Amino acid sequence: MKIQAKYTIVYIIVLCVVLFSLPVDAKPKAGFGIFLGYSPDENYLATLIREHCVNIAASLAIFDIVNPDNLLKQLQRLPCKEEQCVLQFARQADMEIIVLGKVERHAQGYAIRIQAFGFDMPYYGRQIVEYNATATVNILDKADREASYIAEEIASQFIARLCETYRVPVILHNNTVSGDYIINGRFTYYTVHTLYPDYTVLSPAGITEINNNTTDGSVPDGSVILIDFKKEADNVRKFYYGRKKEIVFKKGQVEDSCILMACTVPASASTPVVVPLFGYYTSEDYTGLLLWTGNVMPYIGLEVWGFVHRPSELKKHHTDISRNQLALHYFAWYMLTLGGMPSFVDAFSYQYLQQARYYQSQVPTMGSRTTEIYLALIGGGSGMFYKGNRLWGYVYFHLTNMCVYGLLYSYAKPLSWDTDSNRYVTGTRHSKSMYAFAGLLSLIKIAEIVHTLHVPYALSVTSEIGSINVLPDVAVDTYEKVIGISCAMHF
Numbered sequence: 001m002k003i004q005a006k007y008t009i010v011y012i013i014v015l016c017v018v019l020f021s022l023p024v025d026a027k028p029k030a031g032f033g034i035f036l037g038y039s040p041d042e043n044y045l046a047t048l049i050r051e052h053c054v055n056i057a058a059s060l061a062i063f064d065i066v067n068p069d070n071l072l073k074q075l076q077r078l079p080c081k082e083e084q085c086v087l088q089f090a091r092q093a094d095m096e097i098i099v100l101g102k103v104e105r106h107a108q109g110y111a112i113r114i115q116a117f118g119f120d121m122p123y124y125g126r127q128i129v130e131y132n133a134t135a136t137v138n139i140l141d142k143a144d145r146e147a148s149y150i151a152e153e154i155a156s157q158f159i160a161r162l163c164e165t166y167r168v169p170v171i172l173h174n175n176t177v178s179g180d181y182i183i184n185g186r187f188t189y190y191t192v193h194t195l196y197p198d199y200t201v202l203s204p205a206g207i208t209e210i211n212n213n214t215t216d217g218s219v220p221d222g223s224v225i226l227i228d229f230k231k232e233a234d235n236v237r238k239f240y241y242g243r244k245k246e247i248v249f250k251k252g253q254v255e256d257s258c259i260l261m262a263c264t265v266p267a268s269a270s271t272p273v274v275v276p277l278f279g280y281y282t283s284e285d286y287t288g289l290l291l292w293t294g295n296v297m298p299y300i301g302l303e304v305w306g307f308v309h310r311p312s313e314l315k316k317h318h319t320d321i322s323r324n325q326l327a328l329h330y331f332a333w334y335m336l337t338l339g340g341m342p343s344f345v346d347a348f349s350y351q352y353l354q355q356a357r358y359y360q361s362q363v364p365t366m367g368s369r370t371t372e373i374y375l376a377l378i379g380g381g382s383g384m385f386y387k388g389n390r391l392w393g394y395v396y397f398h399l400t401n402m403c404v405y406g407l408l409y410s411y412a413k414p415l416s417w418d419t420d421s422n423r424y425v426t427g428t429r430h431s432k433s434m435y436a437f438a439g440l441l442s443l444i445k446i447a448e449i450v451h452t453l454h455v456p457y458a459l460s461v462t463s464e465i466g467s468i469n470v471l472p473d474v475a476v477d478t479y480e481k482v483i484g485i486s487c488a489m490h491f
Contacts, residue, residue: 146358167227269340388459
């Protein structure tokens with residue numbers, strides 16, 4: 001009896017240790033598997049991306065990370081390297097998530113594909129998220145530090161996407177959430193239905209408010225809520241975007257903004273010559289040159305027409321000067337002093353942002369809040385061009401020009417030659433229209449300033465395949481003297 005009691009006590013102690021060592025609703029176990037890359041540069045980039053994915057995921061404290069080195073060794077020993085074999089291995093290893101990646105070299109750079117698969121409820125082996133992006137860079141041309149920055153940026157974009165998409169089921173007992181997360185907010189709770197072993201479905205049963213892991217009402221035991229990590233995703237994006245700005249932008253100086261203000265009129269006046277030759281062509285920005293030709297050249301034509309047919313020249317012939325002719329002359333002065341600034345900013349910001357995008361060097365005159373506001377105020381779309389957003393830049397460019405012309409047209413007083421008195425008779429302004437255009441222009445400027453301040457710089461080293469792109473893409477093969485133009489929408 002003493003022996004039996006002795007073993008019973010030992011059994012109970014061991015059982016308690018085991019039970020209390022098993023976490024209830026523990027953090028999901030995540031494994032980062034093989035990131036494929038066949039050539040040396042592909043494998044180098046893939047390895048860097050995997051390492052940074054592990055580090056960023058571990059820093060978030062959302063996942064229980066499987067030892068990445070041991071996992072890689074085990075996966076390399078598998079006789080079957082196909083995706084289904086890897087997923088089967090992860091399922092048998094009781095992982096909730098496994099991440100797989102692939103890097104392929106293309107003519108212009110690399111295509112990166114990273115996938116995450118979930119095995120617990122509610123995924124059951126399905127794909128959680130797929131991240132597809134291209135990076136137009138040769139990783140072997142980069143120093144180790146720059147290559148690491150590029151890989152870290154790609155990894156952060158994927159981890160943010162994973163956190164944004166992933167849902168973790170948490171069980172409610174006695175109107176309380178148990179587990180490793182502090183939960184607050186309004187949630188839909190689900191009842192769990194087992195269709196067959198190891199497979200369940202969730203049915204919405206109601207909505208409950210949770211404060212510090214306690215529900216505000218009675219919720220059936222065994223109900224499930226799905227929590228997300230969107231806040232963590234936003235934090236990841238903000239942190240790495242802010243860190244990149246600190247790395248690639250020099251600290252903004254008031255002197256830089258003052259110099260830009262002083263150079264506004266000369267820069268605008270020199271746009272027809274400087275921008276296409278020393279801006280777009282020198283930096284091989286043929287897409288920008290094409291957009292400039294289609295969007296800005298018509299206004300330059302109006303500018304030339306306004307100066308050629310100026311009122312002083314028309315008065316020599318005693319011809320009537322219409323409201324439209326006066327408005328075009330005023331508009332020519334506007335284009336000369338301010339209207340050409342957006343193109344100047346677009347051409348040279350593209351060069352600076354291109355260097356910053358690939359961590360080539362710290363670029364000057366970028367990242368200044370004062371400069372953003374000034375450019376958005378004085379030039380149509382200048383603030384957006386400054387941040388590398390050409391689509392919105394040209395939207396504001398055309399809206400501003402149309403409002404400015406409407407304002408000048410309403411302001412102009414037509415002149416008609418009176419042969420009897422041998423002098424010009426001045427007409428009247430359209431005062432109501434003038435005030436209406438002035439008000440509309442003010443609203444557009446306010447909207448442009450606010451929009452500019454809230455739009456991030458185009459600093460991403462990748463372009464996601466899932467993003468929408470309606471701008472043309474121009475490629476030039478200097479060896480064969482062939483020019484190719486394409487315009488597509490990717491979604």
